[in-house]
Amino acid sequence: MKRHYTFLYQGHLLLYLFGMFLFSLTGCQDSCKTTRTYLSYTPVFKLKSELRTAVKVEPSEELRRPGKIYYKYPYIFVNEINEGVHVIDNTDPSDPKTLLFINIPGNIDIAVRDNILYADSFLDLVAIDISDLNNIREVNRITDIFAFDYTIDGDMVAIDWKSEWVTETLDQDCGGNITPQPMPFFLEDGAFTRSLAQASFSASSGAGNLPGIGGSMARFTLYDNYLYTVGQNNMQLFNISSPASPQAAHNIILSWGVETIFPYEDKLFIGTNNGMHIFDNANPANPALLSTYAHVQSCDPVVVQGDYAYVTLRSGNACQGFTNQLEVVDIKDLTRPTLAKVYPMQNPHGLGIEDSLLFICEGAFGLKTFDAKDPLNMDQTPLAFFQERHAYDVIPLGNVLLVIGNDGLYQYDYTDAKNLELLSVIPVVQQ
Secondary structure (H helix, E strand, O other), X not given: OOOOOOOOHHHHHHHHHHHHHHOOOOOOOOOOEEEEEEEEEEEEEXXXXXXXXXXXXXXXXXXXXXXXXXXXXXXXXXXXXXOEEEEEEOOOOOOOEEEEEEEOOOOOOEEEEOOEEEEEEOOEEEEXXXXXXXXXXXXXXXXXXXXXXXXXXXOEEEEEEEEEEEEEEEEEOOOOOEOOOOOOOOOOHHHHHOOOOOOOOOOOOOOOOOOOEEOOOOOEEEEOOEEEEXXXXXXXXXXXXXXXOOEEEEEEEOOXXXXXXXXXXXXXEXXXXXXXXEEXXXXXXXXXXXXXXXXXXXXXXXXXXXXXXEEEEEOEOOOOEOOOEEEEEEOOOOOOOEEEEEEEOOOOOOEEEEOOEEEEEOEOOOEEEEEOOOHHHHHHOEEEEEOOOOEOEEEEEOOEEEEEEOOEEEEEEOOOOOOOEEEXXXXXXOO
């Protein structure tokens, strides 16, 4: 859920430094003037009222910019970044059928409880009844609940950003001091990385025998009678005991740079770009912080199984980090998580684990599988490395693996983890 973030001091500072890096002095036009060039971002505004009347069902469309994926039998839901959700019948994984598209402006994250799909729509949380695919309809909306993460001007909200290079001439006294000018405005990091981020996926437990399942890049997740969403520096709870009527509940302030949320048993693991928070969720209405594990600045999805958490760190502009590795964190004592092992990687993104199989997406480098029976010696038990596909995140489903990348949605039979068998492909239309 990388959103358009407001111009906060922290974001200004980061991008001001970035702007100064781009700054170039091209020479004085005379002894008392100087010229500089920088990249400027300008918000594109739209009326809130227009955005709130746009949820509708449309015929099926091709994948263009796929984002988060979510599985709830027998459907796969694929986010189209900022546009809405593709609904795919996956009764037969070797022959998935794209059924329809739900237009949801500003959508990035999704989760499903019973027959209600929860989705962000710019500032709002929207509840959509999908019990009858021939009569999908919005049943509830909590307005402005995500407003903190957006730039707002009265009844207008910034839905995009236009960039352009600006060159300007500044007055300078002959002693070399530049006459004060309004500082060129740079945006907080998240303001323009939203459109660059591929997706985050919700790993959640639903009601009944058919829970929804997502991947490791989640910013939405479900537990008990609550929906949990994370923003740039908070965790917002929603009471969904009545699924069609979500109610905003507790809001927990976190450190800056929150990226993902992953539930495991009665705990919540929240990945940030400089660490991982562990919350005790025994009281689902009020999670309690147990500990924080710190690491270097980097993108940071998390999955957990047994006594270990698996954290991938990758380089990239959105995270301002330079580390590419898998960290295995010992969480036997949840109040004192400790680094147990580091494995070098190429550019790891999302990951998934089921039983003793660990799947790691290496972005443009492909997909890796490991035998994780012994988490501290996985370099001795690599299973396979599939380099032919871009891989952003995965969802293991028994013997079927969902893989999303910028070139398509792939499904594999991983009965033999050393030799994944391709079952189907829904390709991305290259623009």
